[in-house]
Amino acid sequence: MWLEIGRQHLSLWRNIEIVMVNAMIPWGNHLLLPLGTLREPFSALKRADVVIVHHADMASKLEIQAIESMVHKYNESVPIFFSILAPSHFIRVGNISYTCPLKDISHAILLCVSAIGSADSFVQRIHKMGPMHVDRLDFSDHHSFQPKDIDIIRKRLHKLESDFSAVPMMVVTEKDYFRRPEVLEHLGYEVLVLCSSLQILPLKGCNEESFKKCLRQHLEIYNLA
Template identity: 50%
Template sequence: MEKLKMAVSRISSIPPRLWLTNLSASELSLIPLLSLVSSLYSAAVRLRHYLYILGVLRKHRLPVPVISVGNLTWGGNGKTPMVEFLARAFADDGISPLILTRGYGGADEAKMLQRQLQGTSAKVGVGANRAAIASRFLERYGCAAFNGATDRPFTGTKSESLSTPSQIGVAILDDGMQHLSIQRDLEIVMVNALMPWGNHHLLPLGPLREPLTALGRANIVVIHHADLIPEEDVDALESTILQVQESVPIFHTKMAPINFFSCQDTARKMPLNAVAATVFLCLSGIGSADSFIKRIERLGPAHVDRLDFSDHHKFQLKDIEMVQARLRALESKFGTKPIVIVTEKDYDRSPEAFEYLKPYEVLAVCCRLQVLRHNGTTEDTFKKIIKLHLCQSGRVFHGVVTNDDNGGQRLASPCVHVTSFEGQRRAVHRRRSDFGLSPAATCVTPLKVVLPRFTLARILQN
């Protein structure tokens, strides 16, 4: 099965015009079947969207603002690091986030988020039915929302909302773009700069979950690993995105290594320069192994070897034996004991597996997502646009939602609920003035706030 997954992954990464010259006979034999399944998948995607549009399939609305972090392709796009970045930012400002994740592949990403956010007010809900999971958490903890006019998320100062630390103020959907059953107030789409669209085909022939036209739903697009490709390739990628949605804000991010920790003694942390000029064997089962390797190579090792497995791969005994054989070969070749380097995600998926690699040392590299400065955009700009979208959602309010005596929910203090055309107009103008934006361009229709999409240039002026 692992060989089949790797073969499909290889097909998805190679343009069709190069298939005959770059694929093996066994890989080429898979293409007719993959093409058929891809066509069926495409029809299913379109049908599912129409059912949601027609209201046949129901969308759930949570009582707190919802941010979706998703992508158009499988794996390696930086969704989970972005979720961790957002959750930490909200928690640091006194707004308790609820992360909703499916828990695919042994829930490795959920375990990683729980470990990384330990000690914060962030909560992680795991399960395929995220609406039900959210309901249980909201019933248990209650919910509160920050007020866009007075509270300042992402400013480094605690929010002055009426909530207690445990009450949930915002929900974050990990891998949420295709999870249409929950309505969202902000759609962040992550794009892997190293392989943005693969061979441009839908699953399973290609890596696309949806056609590129789905970028039209994005409020923000983030080009991840932007520092690992040439500037002209970044510009070309931005051009492709803007052809679909000409005014969407685009940001660049990277994964910044911080330190190592020992997988055999997690309390032992090591600085990045402690293993310089060492022989590394990089072992990974992630969606973008190339980005992992490129980052490790920048740390200055003497030599880097690699063993790649499919995304979410859980290491088995035969895999460990393969790794041990490769380590012995490296030790014989270089005359020094090599070190195994893994990602945090690999550690959280299979922590017990690395015990079998003793006496060789196994280190996990800790990385954090960073927003890059590019064409005037910064991390502050990114956070400012997120707050602006949440305030434009019309659902940011004063007060706390608590459980009533009848098992339902009630508002414990006054809220800004816009129920009239004039009320909408005043509320939207007030929010726009909070950001130094003129209210003149605001377009309002009865019972629905319609705001023009802002260009980055205008945001940066304020």
């Protein structure tokens, strides 16, 4: 379960409580950090004003229903919305002013490198774009790439080039690129950054407009209090 970072700090003032649940691994092993992935116990859902089920397009209807049931078990009236991280284009490391369409990786040999909490969603979205082959290299969440990591990445790319007799490309997320952009500029291979935007899905009677309306209503309530 992903909770907005501020929710863990009760002394931090805020005017709306938003919980984001990863539909691919909604509750992890049901244990709190450091033994599990939950930042707060399930009872914290009682404080939520809004719940967003993220990567909803990568979960089945039954999985979505199970998430809804768990949320409403602790907070019967909370509105639930559904979101995806929709890919839009690539930018090229070394020339970020140049954008590439998503179709540019069709039939390509790729190495997906990431240091995010949900690497599976990133890799699955790349698969859907039709590359010939996708390899992956996952680092721990929030990891900042070091020179030794670049050596590991370069060796993996060399192996792909040898295995497929074609020059591979590396793909990273915006989050990973902007953490240390200079590190990836001298890899010796083309590196593409996948650019995406968060979108509210039109699902179960909810859409982006109803989401914005819900937020406005909560903000108005807090402003009047």
